[in-house]
Amino acid sequence: MCSLVQKYNVAGPRYTSYPTVPYWNMDTFSSKKWQSTLIQSFEESNAKEGISLYIHLPFCESMCTFCGCHKRITQRHEVEEPYIRTVLKEWKLYCDLFSQRPIIKELHLGGGTPTFFTPQNLQNLINGIFSMAKKAEDYEFSFEGHPNNTTKEHLQALYDVGFRRVSFGVQDYNIKVQQAIHRIQPFANVKNVTQWARQIGYTSIGHDIIFGLPFQKEEHVRETILRTKELRPDRLAFYSYAHVPWLKGNGQRGYKDADLPSAEEKRQQYETGKALLAEVGYREIGMDHFALPTDALYKSMQSGELHRNFMGYTASKTQAMIGLGTSSISDSWYSFAQNVKGIEEYQHLVENNVIPVYRGHILTDEDRVIRKHILNLMCGFKTSWSLPGLRFEAIDEVRERLREMEQDALVVVVEDGVEVTEKGRPFIRNICMAFDVLLHKKEPEKRLFSMTI
Known part of the structure; x- marks a missing residue:
């Protein structure tokens, strides 16, 4: 757990909203x-x-x-x-x-x-x-x-x-x-x-x-x-x-x-x-x-x-x-x-x-879809993009960002969705960040958020 804490302890949002302020x-x-x-x-x-x-x-x-x-x-x-x-x-x-x-x-x-x-x-x-x-x-x-x-x-x-x-x-x-x-x-x-x-x-x-x-x-x-x-x-x-x-x-x-x-x-x-x-x-x-x-x-x-x-x-x-x-x-x-x-x-x-x-x-149409995914993760520790209304253009990029978290056993990624493991729950903010396309399009130039851990 200590090595994971060091790896994932980065500045990130608490996701009371998406997009974040x-x-x-x-x-x-x-x-x-x-x-x-x-x-x-x-x-x-x-x-x-x-x-x-x-x-x-x-x-x-x-x-x-x-x-x-x-x-x-x-x-x-x-x-x-x-x-x-x-x-x-x-x-x-x-x-x-x-x-x-x-x-x-x-x-x-x-x-x-x-x-x-x-x-x-x-x-x-x-x-x-x-x-x-x-x-x-x-x-x-x-x-x-x-x-x-x-x-x-x-x-x-x-x-x-x-x-x-x-x-x-x-x-x-x-x-x-x-x-x-x-x-x-x-x-x-x-x-x-x-x-x-x-x-x-x-x-x-x-x-x-x-x-x-x-x-x-x-x-x-x-x-x-x-x-x-x-x-x-x-x-x-x-x-x-x-x-x-x-x-x-x-x-x-x-x-x-x-x-x-x-x-x-x-x-x-x-x-x-x-x-x-x-x-x-x-x-x-x-x-x-x-x-x-x-x-x-x-x-x-x-x-x-x-x-x-x-x-x-x-x-x-x-x-x-x-x-x-x-x-x-x-x-x-x-x-x-x-x-x-x-x-x-x-x-x-x-x-x-x-x-x-x-x-x-x-909010754009994409914002609302991503918001639903983050809400699903924050409230139920899983989400799915199998339904047409829950797919969005950057989903392949999101899955790629989740790959390393899957290797660390924080999530299980299947064809149509992702589920957070018990081990991954302390890192839920990091997992939600994988869906945050705005954050990844433009990394902040100055410190905006508190540390995730």
Whole structure:
């Protein structure tokens, strides 16, 4: 395994989309085209399956130095209400495009720190959304909670407006690691919010754990997993730290590359954690995710309904996903669009009745076919090009790129498709890269992605 780690540890995408953001074609994109494809997708799918909604709440009271997300560090809570007003107005701009009320199947609050906002303001936001929309019968609402500032009142307020799933960012319980990532978070806080959520009635509680953090050792990961087993969350995101210090606005310059575990150490951290989770019944879901057999994420994998988008893995698919708030990314299946990242610019555009996207990509027929293959691999570890609609011009080049991975026993390639082996699952990003024709047509001149391992 060590030699394979050295061989395949290269910079590569996480494939929450295809094409990946650095390969979006701005020459063919416009906000007008984006809106047109969204209207088309909405008309095709709203009544049948509903839509998904992601709302980005960008404020944090302090900087966590492992985080590469777009956020604003402030302790001024008077920013809450103006931001919510802008999000609701942006939502109205979208609703005005449609011929009927949107039916929301999935809604997720991300950040930033959603629990930066008061419980009442979060309720006001959700109630405002549904003053212009309906809930699907099988809706799923989720949010990201910070264990240090999520209160019983937060959990109850969001439960009362339909939320049944929450994920808490744990990262690691070792104090030296916590100091390095500027996230001092006692186990007692995580235990409190987990137990409160269960008492209130949340049906899916998740913990996010990261390996490969600065100063992190295998024993730290072991201790974190053992503490996590005490609380037995329904699902876990157990993923590799993405070291991207060149991105503007993150805090990853607070430690040196030498402070990070090597690729081999990271891989061992993952294998140790994975084995410990398996001992108590967690099942591996796609890439970097684990769930108990009772959780909807595992059930969706078993039924073949597991999906992956800009929100990560989801238990069901909608064709259209709208992102509200700064930096949010939307997906009509036919195109992607991203909002401006600056809060003041975002508020100015929406105030002037402009849908605040600044870049995006109109998918070609080939893009959509390759996207299906990557989704198949990410969600089911296999794909086939036997059907006419799943063949594309570069398939022979893809098969050639898979040849060496087959020799390394990471995949099995047959005449009409490919299946990832158990040995190959840790290298799923590399396997998806074999299908990424845009990446191979134009290798990036500068570092764009985190390392795959």
